[in-house]
Amino acid sequence: MKIKNICCIGAGYVGGPTMAVIALKCKDILVNVVDINLERINAWNNKDLTMLPIYEPGLDQIIKKCRNKNLFFSNDLNTGIKNADMIFISVNTPTKSQGIGAGEASDLRWIELSARQIAENSTGHTIVVEKSTLPVRTAETIKNILESQNKTGKNKGETTFSVLSNPEFLAEGTAINNLINPDRVLIGGDDDVAIDKLGSIYERWINPKKIIKTNLWSSELSKLTANAFLAQRVSSINSISAICESSGANIKEVTKAIGMDSRIGANFLQSGPGFGGSCFKKDILNIIYLCNFYGLNEVADYWSSVLKINRWQQKRISKTIIEKLFNTIAGKKISILGFAYKANTNDTRESPAISIAKDLLNEDALLAIYDPKVSAKQITKDLDSKQLNEKQIFNKNSGWYLSKSINETFNGADAIIILTDWEEFKKLNLKEISNLMRKPAWIFDTRNLIDLEKEDLYGINIWSLGNT
Ligand code: NAD
Ligand code: UGA
Numbered sequence: 308m309k310i311k312n313i314c315c316i317g318a319g320y321v322g323g324p325t326m327a328v329i330a331l332k333c334k335d336i337l338v339n340v341v342d343i344n345l346e347r348i349n350a351w352n353n354k355d356l357t358m359l360p361i362y363e364p365g366l367d368q369i370i371k372k373c374r375n376k377n378l379f380f381s382n383d384l385n386t387g388i389k390n391a392d393m394i395f396i397s398v399n400t401p402t403k404s405q406g407i408g409a410g411e412a413s414d415l416r417w418i419e420l421s422a423r424q425i426a427e428n429s430t431g432h433t434i435v436v437e438k439s440t441l442p443v444r445t446a447e448t449i450k451n452i453l454e455s456q457n458k459t460g461k462n463k464g465e466t467t468f469s470v471l472s473n474p475e476f477l478a479e480g481t482a483i484n485n486l487i488n489p490d491r492v493l494i495g496g497d498d499d500v501a502i503d504k505l506g507s508i509y510e511r512w513i514n515p516k517k518i519i520k521t522n523l524w525s526s527e528l529s530k531l532t533a534n535a536f537l538a539q540r541v542s543s544i545n546s547i548s549a550i551c552e553s554s555g556a557n558i559k560e561v562t563k564a565i566g567m568d569s570r571i572g573a574n575f576l577q578s579g580p581g582f583g584g585s586c587f588k589k590d591i592l593n594i595i596y597l598c599n600f601y602g603l604n605e606v607a608d609y610w611s612s613v614l615k616i617n618r619w620q621q622k623r624i625s626k627t628i629i630e631k632l633f634n635t636i637a638g639k640k641i642s643i644l645g646f647a648y649k650a651n652t653n654d655t656r657e658s659p660a661i662s663i664a665k666d667l668l669n670e671d672a673l674l675a676i677y678d679p680k681v682s683a684k685q686i687t688k689d690l691d692s693k694q695l696n697e698k699q700i701f702n703k704n705s706g707w708y709l710s711k712s713i714n715e716t717f718n719g720a721d722a723i724i725i726l727t728d729w730e731e732f733k734k735l736n737l738k739e740i741s742n743l744m745r746k747p748a749w750i751f752d753t754r755n756l757i758d759l760e761k762e763d764l765y766g767i768n769i770w771s772l773g774n775t
Contacts, residue, residue: 310434310504311336314391316421318342318351318380320361320482320585320654321438321475322397327369328486330378332512338378341387351380362653362680365483388428393505395473396421396449397438402589411596413442413589422449426456429466434501437472440530440586442593446470446495446523469501472523474530479584480651492518495526531590535610538587540575542616548578548773549623558773559755578773580659580726580753581620583648588614588657621659624772625666628751631770632722637671638703640745642716645727646678646686653680659753660726661689664707668692671705675716679729683709714743722749725756732756741765 315326318340330338342348350360352374356367370378381387388394398417403409418439425435435453437446453468472495477485492509496502506518521529544562551558558578566573582588591610598607629636648658655661664674668690676686683694686709695706710716713731717723717740725732733756741748744767750757752771759771 308392310392310508312391313338313393313395314387315340315395315397315438316342316384316388316424317395317397317399317417317439318344318347318360319397319399320363320479321477322395323351323359323361324363324366324477324482325397325438325475325486326395327366327373327378328483329508330373330376331369332487333508334377336377336508337390338373339387339391340378340380341384342380342382343384345382348380348382362651363479363482364651369483384424385428388425389430391429391433393434393436394425394429395436395438396425397475399585400439400441400589401585402592408596411592411599413593413596415441415445415448418445418449419452422452423456425468426453426466429468431465432467432469434469434471434504436505437470437527438475440474440534440590440593441472441527443524443527443531443597445527446472469496469498470523471496471498471501471505472526473505474526476530476533479654480649487512489513489517493521493526493529494518495521495523497523531594534587534590535594535613537575538582538591538617539610539613541577541579541582541587542613542620544576544578545581545620546616548620551773552775555775561773577728578755579728580624580663580772581617583656583658583660584654585656588617618662621662622666624659624751624753625663627770628663628667628722628724628749629670631749631751631768635670636667636721637705638673639721640673640675640703640719641667642710642720642723643674643676643707644678644713644716644723644725644732645729646676646681646689647727647729650727650729653682653685655681655685655689658689658727663724663726664690668705668707673700673703673705674707675710675720676707677710677713677716678727679731681709714739717743720744720748722751724751725754728754728756737762737767738765741767 313336315322322340326338326340347360350358398421400413403412403414450470474493492513494502494505502520509518548558562576565571566576591614594610595607646660647653647655667674687693694708695704700708748767750767750769755771
């Protein structure tokens with residue numbers, strides 16, 4: 308039997324784009340994306356494509372082509388589940404904030420809730436696919452919930468399930484390209500028929516050689532491991548950026564020299580303000596929890612150090628800014644360029660901009676924030692404070708506001724901090740900017756976007772990460 312109807316629980320950064328691409332590539336499959344968050348579902352259904360809940364280049368055009376044809380967004384979970392042959396679970400799996408394992412273990416309440424909703428509402432045989440990133444052996448819990456319902460629930464004896472792990476490797480900002488042309492697709496499971504059915508969906512557009520099949524636990528662990536390795540590379544190069552600053556070496560030169568070694572490779576070697584995003588930290592914490600559970604304390608310490616360097620990198624940037632501005636930034640206007648954790652997304656989860664902005668606000672600075680995609684509502688939530696009104700800005704009160712234009716942030720500013728690698732920050736007109744700033748003026752370039760060799764700095768002092 309071919310898969311004709313797919314349901315995806317969770318319409319977030321993974322569920323939305325992933326299902327949009329499946330709908331685009333499989334016109335004969337009906338794809339229903341369901342979510343308990345009605346505001347999010349309404350945004351997915353908004354006629355104005357600039358109002359979609361997530362910003363991802365290329366996504367709006369796919370939504371335009373498929374929405375209300377074979378791609379639907381709804382908050383009717385029960386119907387979506389009931390009609391599906393295959394259900395993807397793409398719900399959030401954040402780190403637990405309280406209780407046993409708080410600060411390390413994943414909070415699986417939304418996974419369990421999804422499993423219970425599936426158990427109660429599905430009919431016939433259903434393939435359940437873990438899309439969310441999960442601790443190793445979560446599939447066991449899901450199977451347990453599904454099977455116990457089958458033994459005792461309202462559909463007693465009438466429902467059967469296969470559970471597969473199919474972690475997602477997309478990166479935000481490049482999600483559509485990653486989904487259309489992935490490095491690999493990983494499917495873990497022990498039911499060959501179910502694996503083939505899921506595999507045959509991807510084979511419609513992906514070379515079968517790229518589709519890897521493993522056991523469930525290898526699949527779950529591979530996802531955590533991939534993120535841990537990527538994060539470790541960022542912490543490694545960031546640790547070297549500090550040595551460069553102290554020793555007179557240059558981070559760009561070092562990166563080029565090591566990246567040309569084919570065993571190391573040039574990708575993912577860009578030093579910066581520390582990694583952000585909802586997953587690297589959470590997934591490493593998950594590995595640490597697992598290690599401690601298995602008594603692998605040295606392994607836990609090894610991965611903890613990746614997080615420690617990441618925190619330290621953010622702190623040392625705040626400290627450097629304050630020191631260079633004569634150890635006082637009270638009442639000084641500071642232009643913050645970029646609030647998202649990376650370019651081409653409106654996502655701010657774990658963004659280094661949050662902790663750096665908080666450090667500067669603690670010193671009573673006035674922050675003029677500019678980001679092409681992040682809203683004031685989101686920043687209010689992240690900084691846990693309201694933005695200043697016009698009178699307060701005029702009086703140079705301490706606090707923050709979201710600037711409508713990038714140039715406004717430079718007006719009278721003592722410093723500019725480049726935090727996100729948005730394309731437009733690579734083309735700053737330093738001559739014009741210098742005229743707008745108060746002197747002595749500083750640029751703190753945490754992404755190495757300004758070419759120190761080519762650019763005339765027009766009297767602006769510059770601190771560029773990984774350079775003396
Ligand atoms: P998200 O927070 O953007 O989206 C999750 C959605 O699930 C939310 O809209 C939430 O309302 C919904 N939800 C939660 N419980 C539900 C329930 N019981 N029924 C219906 N809807 C429910 O999260 P995300 O960034 O899409 O991440 C989802 C998972 O994918 C996580 O495990 C994450 O680690 C993993 N992942 C994320 C990325 C990424 O780039 N964001 C990439 C790969 C993997
Ligand atoms: C990452 C992984 O790249 C994806 O494969 C994975 O699916 C995803 O996490 C997930 O599981 O959520 P993402 O966090 O969206 O994707 O973005 P990345 O491009 O990996 O960047 C993460 C952070 O590292 C960003 O803050 C970025 O600025 C930083 N980074 C990245 C660097 O500082 N230097 C680099 O060279 C690369």
